[in-house]
Amino acid sequence: MDMETNTNFDSPLGARGSRGSLIYGLLDCNNFYASCERVFNPALNGVPVVVLSNNDGCVIARSAEAKALGIPMGEPAFRLKDLIESNQVTVFSSNYTLYGDMSHRVMTTIAEFVSDMEVYSIDEAFLLLDGYENIDLKVFGEKMVGTVHRNTGIPVSLGIAPTKTLAKVANKFAKKYKDYKGVCIIDTDEKREKALKLTEIGDVWGIGRRYAKTLHYHSVNTAWDFTQRTKGWVRQTMGVVGERTWLELRGTACLEMETPKSKKSICTSRSFGEKLTELSQISEAVANFAAGCAEKLRTQNSYGCVLTVFIHTNPFATNQPQYYNQTTMQLSVPTNDTTELISYALRGLTAIFATGYKYKKAGVIVSEIVPARPLQGDLFDTRNREKFNKLMCVMDSMNASYGKQKVKVASQGFDRKWKLKNEKLSPCYSTKLKDALEVGAKD
DNA sequence: TCTGGGGTCCTAGGACCC
DNA sequence: TCTGGGGTCCTAGGACCC
Numbered sequence: 001m002d003m004e005t006n007t008n009f010d011s012p013l014g015a016r017g018s019r020g021s022l023i024y025g026l027l028d029c030n031n032f033y034a035s036c037e038r039v040f041n042p043a044l045n046g047v048p049v050v051v052l053s054n055n056d057g058c059v060i061a062r063s064a065e066a067k068a069l070g071i072p073m074g075e076p077a078f079r080l081k082d083l084i085e086s087n088q089v090t091v092f093s094s095n096y097t098l099y100g101d102m103s104h105r106v107m108t109t110i111a112e113f114v115s116d117m118e119v120y121s122i123d124e125a126f127l128l129l130d131g132y133e134n135i136d137l138k139v140f141g142e143k144m145v146g147t148v149h150r151n152t153g154i155p156v157s158l159g160i161a162p163t164k165t166l167a168k169v170a171n172k173f174a175k176k177y178k179d180y181k182g183v184c185i186i187d188t189d190e191k192r193e194k195a196l197k198l199t200e201i202g203d204v205w206g207i208g209r210r211y212a213k214t215l216h217y218h219s220v221n222t223a224w225d226f227t228q229r230t231k232g233w234v235r236q237t238m239g240v241v242g243e244r245t246w247l248e249l250r251g252t253a254c255l256e257m258e259t260p261k262s263k264k265s266i267c268t269s270r271s272f273g274e275k276l277t278e279l280s281q282i283s284e285a286v287a288n289f290a291a292g293c294a295e296k297l298r299t300q301n302s303y304g305c306v307l308t309v310f311i312h313t314n315p316f317a318t319n320q321p322q323y324y325n326q327t328t329m330q331l332s333v334p335t336n337d338t339t340e341l342i343s344y345a346l347r348g349l350t351a352i353f354a355t356g357y358k359y360k361k362a363g364v365i366v367s368e369i370v371p372a373r374p375l376q377g378d379l380f381d382t383r384n385r386e387k388f389n390k391l392m393c394v395m396d397s398m399n400a401s402y403g404k405q406k407v408k409v410a411s412q413g414f415d416r417k418w419k420l421k422n423e424k425l426s427p428c429y430s431t432k433l434k435d436a437l438e439v440g441a442k443d
Numbered sequence: 444t445c446t447g448g449g450g451t452c453c454t455a456g457g458a459c460c461c
Numbered sequence: 462t463c464t465g466g467g468g469t470c471c472t473a474g475g476a477c478c479c
Binding site: 075 | 444445446447448449450451452453454
Binding site: 060120124208210239241 | 476
């Protein structure tokens, strides 16, 4: 359906109707990374801002003004050079320390309003609004949205509906139409129908590029078209995952709130700032990736049993010889020890490294993660685990006090040829002072 | 010249076993 | 020539998410 056919363009679902069984809320931050950069630099309000991925590769966040210029999500930065210059777009390298801290502030504020929440990503949380039947959800939602904005400086939007997938749909409307004041509620079948008819099938949560193409081929263009197909057809075409989306869009909740689980796999990987050809250079990078995985494991108090190393050349450089390889090792004893994971990772790298290629990226993945080490280890394990455990504790606490990477293992090196580019990094406004205070306190 | 990083879940097919 | 059937486990690959 065309937007123009709507009489009320600013809030196409019309006035609020009588309430059905509302349960789920989805609150997410508007243009999160760009908004974070703005919080500490108000001069950026009203002007186009974009944030680039690691290595200053491609666009991963855009302010409304940048979107209006037609800058697409995921576009490589080098292709946007002219557009950026001619429109004076402010460009930032991604600053995950800043975004992580701002995210925490937002989530903490939401938690003051809703006890049952699921932090779904760095900038989104699902809320369970069961038991809120007797309050005006529109008023409640607007208060929450306003408070988050006031307390953190980050603008947010809230969608409320009977299922998670519909809450996602509602959220898009809350973002798109000013009259909703940041909160859109789908609480009747009429609104659901209207919303789904205005929603492109590819914009539905759970429908990616691939399925969108298939569905368009079958003349399914809107979320509403999709819901009008039979369950059997959807099951056949898209499996159980598609069937769930179909049910959710029809108002039957099949995705519940999830409790945070410890991760099943942990990956640390990067593209290199410059192409690497020498095993020694890549070893340094891989040692750092392994160290990164070890730290993440220790943070969540767990141990890995399997380690994978991979390396590859630049797949976009089609005129150059390509190489991709990976190897996976079972570890003799579950571990989160930096030195041990590094030694496995380097052994793996040596096994898969081939000379004569220009390498672009490498990574380390730890999987089969367990919460604790089994009491009965490997009988032939000769490592003094007690000692290394203490060493790791000391390393973590020193790095916590004096800053990341101050203490590390020799093979992590100082050369850092593999280091990524981030030429337009903003200062860590939100954590700089805190870090200084923490160092001071421990001094 | 220059194209991110970190996850999850599901399915199909092969190996293997009884 | 004829050549079971069912279960489990593992893995690779494909799809999705932010």
